[in-house]
Amino acid sequence: MAKAPAPVTLDVAALLEDPGTRIVVCCGSGGVGKTTTAAALGLWAAERGRRVVVLTIDPARRLAQSLGLTELDNTPRPVVGFDEAAGGSLDAMMLDMKRTFDEVVEQHATPEKAAQILANPFYQAVSSSFAGTQEYMAMEKLGQLRAEADRDGRWDLVIVDTPPSRSALDFLDAPKRLGSFLDGRFIRLLAAPAKAGGRAGLKVFSVGVNVVTSTMSKLLGGELLRDVQTFVAALDTMFGGFRERADQTYALLKRPETAFVVVATPERDALREASFFAGRLDEEGMPLAGVVVNRVQRVGAPSLSASRALAAAEQLDDLEGAGTSAATTEGLLRLHATLAETAGRQRRLVERFTAGHPGIPVVEVPASSSDIHDLAGLREVGRALTA
């Protein structure tokens, strides 16, 4: 690799126009504009002829607002108002975590076993509140959409917005965590304590089992433990299926048809998170397309330096007999200086990021003076992304 960290521009247009790109995953820390980026990418691609479905997970229903949809549930719905001239299509959906989990259960178990699982209180709690279920179900849904796209050709591009995790890395780890939980020793033990003890054939092991179950029973109350045991017993037949699905989706994410887009803002924390994530994707051998830096300050008159603008403002302030407009001009100069300073600081942060990650393509999206919540706004973002 070249030593000089010459900044590479992320060619979003080429990425989205390439029919080989089938999945785009937008990830990054909270509040950086992941959902908006996902929606803007989807709109841009659809208006250039791709058949796109955008999956969002955010409970604030932000994509719903920006796509002008009032109802976003587990069903992909067509977005109204985009330009269909190029022959593309655009659907959007919001993940219903519990329903996705239910569907997985129904798919993998016999009808009567499925009914038993769905009615179990522990299942109900896990499926709606376990930290990590959302990430797991997002992966599951991604796999489903991708499979549906292959089956009937309804879509040729799936764009996913990742859950608002505390860290961008949760998205990669949670499915594994749920998988290892379901395969875990403790769950096995709950499912059949006698069998586990017997198989080990060691007295020490049985003592251990008793300590564990009695402590957990003390802690959680016998009722919960019974619910868990029933749940696990019912789920037992599905373990293999769960694991397989998680592994399949993970493998799908490693294929060259997938492109990870890390979203950040030109701030220290967001870029640090982006940095971690880029490193992690490399480690896992997952295809990182590049980094989108949102909300970058642009300056209308870049030729005038901040210090020169401030000096001129001072001068105007001192100037006797200046016109009544002098205060306005002075204000505009000070505003310019502030913007230029912000832009400079952001540039240095982004430069530091590129220096640390030479070769990772970056694209910047200018800050908008208002919030984005309609197709026109998204189109604007799309233009900036592909400029």
Place this chain on the structure above:
Amino acid sequence: MPEASPDLSKVRLHVVTGKGGTGKTTVAAALALALARQGKRVLLAEVEERQGISQTFDVPPLGHRETRIVSDRSGGELWAISVDAKESLREYLQKFYKVGRASGVLEKFGAVDFATTIAPGLRDVLLIGKVYEAVGRRTARGAHLPVYDAVVLDAPPTGRVVRFLNVNAEVAEVAKVGPIRTQADSITRMLRSHTTAVHVVSLLEEMPVQETVDALAELREASLPLGAIVVNQLRPPLLDAKALRSVSAKSTARLRGAVRRDLDAAGVRVTDTLVDGLVADGADYADRVALEQRQDAVLEEQGRMMVRLPLLPEGTDGGGIAVLATAIDEQGMV
């Protein structure tokens, strides 16, 4: 009719939440520092293992052990902790069942993982349980005074905070009786009392404001006591009312002419591009100010105490937190 703001000086547990990206960790840190500067002994706690506190104060990474990170001249002290669910479980087992030794066995069987990551609600009970313990902790000897005068919790973001704080409801789904339930009940009593206040951090942008309004409604619904709305990252006004009007007027021809003359008088080499750029940035700025004013009004309607904190252009480096702590103190938040 907005409810009366609680007397925040009586509050012993300050919970700080906000949409991702609004700077809730920074605000929690500044609030804790403001309290410590009043001579109080304060604990600042994070529960998501993000190391946000250590990064904000530029100190080595924090663990489950409470560590003093600031000693103020007033005699106040700021302690910090990054609460760890597994450690909390170990402490909990030891305290109530004297089974600390069994935790090795529990660990071996994956029961600790189960309890701290998978059992619904249990993780949250353990995390808040630690905060609850710190709020209630008293000195062993003498007058049995509280160890901490105040505890500031850097809580999960608005999207998750009500579920996090509403441990009772969460645990009720799975544990109807038993020690976990009892613990959840005690925590809920404390969280709903007047010694707790939940502060919401926002920016003057549409989505954070909408999430703030939603979060306040959810918090009210869950009977959690509301504190202040903290509006973060406010920019100082750069254009006066007249300037705002003239940059956003339909025709800016006259303004451009005047700016051109003024710049010339100030010795700046004037080009059309320069004038156009300055005026265009001015118009964008005016749009932003108008949007911020609308959002500010939406927040004001909530009838809560409003605390306004300035944008730190250099971030929290080099005493930025202290600037915010001063603003918090001056505005009488605590």
